Amino acid sequence: MKIYNYSVTKVNGAxxxxxxxxxxxxxxxxxxxxxxxxxxxxxQVYEGSTEATILIFESEDEIED
Incomplete structure (x- = not known):
């Protein structure tokens, strides 16, 4: 069976x-x-300009049943 792991990172600035x-x-x-x-x-937009960008990463693992 596959399982997924996620990581979230914020990059500040336009x-x-x-x-x-x-x-x-x-x-x-x-x-x-x-x-x-x-x-x-x-x-991440505020008043028409991008202030930051949220990055979502995924990895995949196999687990034994």
Whole structure:
């Protein structure tokens, strides 16, 4: 039987300059090393601009029945 594990990370800042992109890449690589894959990226918008992005990662395990 498969089970799923999830990890949620928040990346602050609008993705309009280099700094948030570097932080985003760092989070993606760290989670990937732990066996997680990105399953959703949800922008957190306030007054028309993105203030942060929520990243939801998923990993899959097999358990014995």
């Amino acid at each position: 993705l309009t300059d280099k700094s948030p992109y570097e932080e985003l890449e760092r989070h993606l690589n760290l989670q990937g090393e732990d066996g997680y894959r990105l399953c959703a990226a949800i922008p």
